[in-house]
Amino acid sequence: MAPATKNRGVSPRLVERLSLYRRVLQQAGAAGARATYSHELAAACRVSAVQVRRDLMTLGHSGSTTSGYEIQPLLSVIDAYLGDTGSVPVALVGIGHLGRAVLAFLCWRHPRFVPVAFDRDPRLTERVLDGVWCFPIDRMADAIREQHIRVGVVCVPAPEAQRVSEQLVTAGVTGILNFAPVTLFLPNHVFVETIDISVALEKVAFFTR
Amino acid sequence: MAPATKNRGVSPRLVERLSLYRRVLQQAGAAGARATYSHELAAACRVSAVQVRRDLMTLGHSGSTTSGYEIQPLLSVIDAYLGDTGSVPVALVGIGHLGRAVLAFLCWRHPRFVPVAFDRDPRLTERVLDGVWCFPIDRMADAIREQHIRVGVVCVPAPEAQRVSEQLVTAGVTGILNFAPVTLFLPNHVFVETIDISVALEKVAFFTR
């Protein structure tokens, strides 16, 4: 009934947009740009220009009338807000088709998140996959505690998802990205984000006509 | 700037919830249940009971005071609303890590969507992957036209996503599920749903503390 998580008073949409802004700004910066206007950033994120300005306002950041927002300072502000405390260890459970894809993605494309892999299939564990050591599932709690892992990614089959995420939580994880098509029932202090590919496909199929 | 798609006057959130309801009801039905109450359905979907009742009201469906909603009739109503016209062919472009996972998922777990696979890597094409024939990318437009495919799934690297989705659209696709971390610029009549795993992870990391 309740939306569960308190969101710490921050709207998830805002966080999503900030994350988008950051990526776009990083790319723009890498391409040599030094500053950008709210409407440029907006267009690149499919958002209105006022929305960009307002979001940056809530961050307490101001641009200049003449040249818009300088990219580097703005990036610093966003980083500070999103809590860029360097690399974030992530417990990735279930190294099947999807888990493997996420693993590869994190290793190659997303150095900020460093995955630690777990599976229960002995054919996958005790070896290196995509440059990451894969632990058997019964080592998971210890590994999470030792490395102070707070974020978990659940890529196990649907019937296992509830149990696995409970294990994650009792080991200390407080945020879960869930790919299994089930609703997880976890303590209220745990933030759960479910990516339900089936539902997304149904939605596309519905609006397609 | 504009929200682009008209949504045909229907809220995407509603469609998501209906899709969830349907899945839960199917499982409940398979487990032998014959009817359910709004609060049960609500709990299973992390939604309030009034929300369920209101959603069903907009579908024009009524339950009984005594035993709630009968599962089978309700399923029929939801199917009719979501436009369950049997199987939906889907053009899946990019059979790398992620594309492969989606392919396997659709074939094994989601018979309603039947994927047709495309890639540009000759090592992947002209052969059967997970029971599906994989076409080379230059056969894509023809195949989409021949089979009247309306839904596309984009699993190619970010720099290719814009071009590939344009190809999909000119071939007749009007709805795209995009996994590439870029914003696509497409005609307004095309419905685009982007699943951005990076952003989702950042969100979880943010609310984790």
Add this chain to the structure above:
DNA sequence: CTAACAGCGTTACTCGGTTCACAGCTGCCC
């Protein structure tokens, strides 16, 4: 010099979605 212009910051408002509150109905128990 100054007038037109372009972009930012901010306040007030709009609008869609969610929830409240309550009425109506049905079965059950005393």
Add this chain to the structure above:
DNA sequence: GGGCAGCTGTGAACCGAGTAACGCTGTTAG
């Protein structure tokens, strides 16, 4: 039988995210 408990249906209130509108500042062209 009559109250009671529990569920559905729904008008109205509520809430929050997004938007429009406006004033401000600095820049540029005439």
